[in-house]
Amino acid sequence: xxxxxxxGKFSQVIRWVGYLTAIFSLCATVFGVAKYVYGxxxxxxxxxxxxxxxxxxxxxxxxxxAWQTLxxxxxxxxxxxxxxxxxxxxxxxxxxxxxxxxGQRFSDVTQELEPVxxxxxxxxxxxxxxxxxxxxIGWAYFLESQDGRFxxxxxxxxxxxxxxxxxxxxxxxxxxxxxxxxxxxxxxxAAPHFAAALASQRxxxxxxxxxxxxxxxxxxxxxxxxxxRVVNAMRKEQRTLGEYERSxxxxxxxxxxxxxxxxxxxxxxxxxxxxxxxxxxxxFDKWGADNSSNQWSxxxxxxxxxxxxxxxxxxxxxxxxxxxxTPPHSGDRWQGADAGVKRLSKH
Numbered sequence: 038x039x040x041x042x043x044x045g046k047f048s049q050v051i052r053w054v055g056y057l058t059a060i061f062s063l064c065a066t067v068f069g070v071a072k073y074v075y076g077x078x079x080x081x082x083x084x085x086x087x088x089x090x091x092x093x094x095x096x097x098x099x100x101x102x103a104w105q106t107l108x109x110x111x112x113x114x115x116x117x118x119x120x121x122x123x124x125x126x127x128x129x130x131x132x133x134x135x136x137x138x139x140g141q142r143f144s145d146v147t148q149e150l151e152p153v154x155x156x157x158x159x160x161x162x163x164x165x166x167x168x169x170x171x172x173x174i175g176w177a178y179f180l181e182s183q184d185g186r187f188x189x190x191x192x193x194x195x196x197x198x199x200x201x202x203x204x205x206x207x208x209x210x211x212x213x214x215x216x217x218x219x220x221x222x223x224x225x226x227a228a229p230h231f232a233a234a235l236a237s238q239r240x241x242x243x244x245x246x247x248x249x250x251x252x253x254x255x256x257x258x259x260x261x262x263x264x265x266r267v268v269n270a271m272r273k274e275q276r277t278l279g280e281y282e283r284s285x286x287x288x289x290x291x292x293x294x295x296x297x298x299x300x301x302x303x304x305x306x307x308x309x310x311x312x313x314x315x316x317x318x319x320x321f322d323k324w325g326a327d328n329s330s331n332q333w334s335x336x337x338x339x340x341x342x343x344x345x346x347x348x349x350x351x352x353x354x355x356x357x358x359x360x361x362x363t364p365p366h367s368g369d370r371w372q373g374a375d376a377g378v379k380r381l382s383k384h
Contacts (some may be wrong), residue, residue: 038076043203044149067166067194080113080114081114084110084114084120085183087106087113088110088123089119090106091107092123092232094106094163095246096135097099100131102215103304104127107123107124107368110123111124119367122347124153125170126379128154128157129151129154129173129381131146131150132147132150132177132180133232133243135144137183141180142184143180143183143184144181144184147180148183149178150175152243154170154177155174158170158174158316163201163214163297164201164202165202165239167202168197168198168208169202169205171197171201172193172194172195172208172211173207174194175191175195175198175208175211175212176191176207176211177192178191178194179211179218180216191211191212191215192212192215194208195208195211195212198286203259204233205234205237206239206241207234207240207243208234209229209231209237210234210243210248213227213228213230213231213234213247213248213251214248214250214251217255218250218251221257221259222257222259222261224260227251230243239309242276245271245276247266247275248267249278251266252264253282253285253286256289256292258303261292261300261304261307262300262303262304262307263307264286265304265307265308268286268311268316269307272315272316272319281305281325283320287321287331287334290338291334294373295338295373297373299378305341306345314342314345314346317342318339319341333359334359334370336358336359337356340355340359340379343355344377347383352381353377353381356375357377359371360378
């Protein structure tokens, strides 16, 4: 009997040990699950905070800081599609607006961005997004060529981009820029690339900005009339120009109009004279009010354009206005205005 009671008690103890073991195991499992869920929630929370920070840095064009923030996010969750997408967007925008600080190379940036773009091309489906990525790889190649590296051909990625997305705005605009860069006489060859980019009806501001940047780096009988044609189109498209661009274009008038050359007539008639006059006013009517030192030069250019557009009375009045503020024999502006008064007074 005693043995049976002892055996029963032992069995009961074993049973309770099993119960406790099961309870402890369940508690450990619940704790592990809770810890896992909490960890995922914390990761998600931290990731969202980093992406929000990067978005603000991107908005303020602080590209290096934005890139570092995304690197932290990538380490936090290496397989995050949101992080990869943000890296791709940042890489393209950084390349669109890249500047080379004194003592640095474009390659210092492009070699960090290229792997992201290459990975993204491999993962993207054929279409505009993949084309945009390919075009930016080509642009990175071009930028590296400015550092003296010539073993990379930007036109390869541009061709691939256009095959994916006919009239790809990035590829065509970047190809147009490449065509004119260091070859300012190739205006007619570059123009179809920019026209194709605009025909896509995407990224028009970027296309015009790139086109204007490369044209203003050029000068001479081919580039100057093309600047007027592009600015005239931008006026019709209701786009904007910055102070640097306006100032540079004003300098073109000095070269082409203040000093009469064989190219002056072609420059004045780069677009129909009435349109050229409207574009000049769009550029410089308000600008002239803030640049009094250029006022009388502006009035002289205005008179030349009014005369070309058939507004003879208005042109004569402006020629006389220029003469009234220009001492005799004081240079080209006085001579041009004097000649204009004589021409128009005959009629």
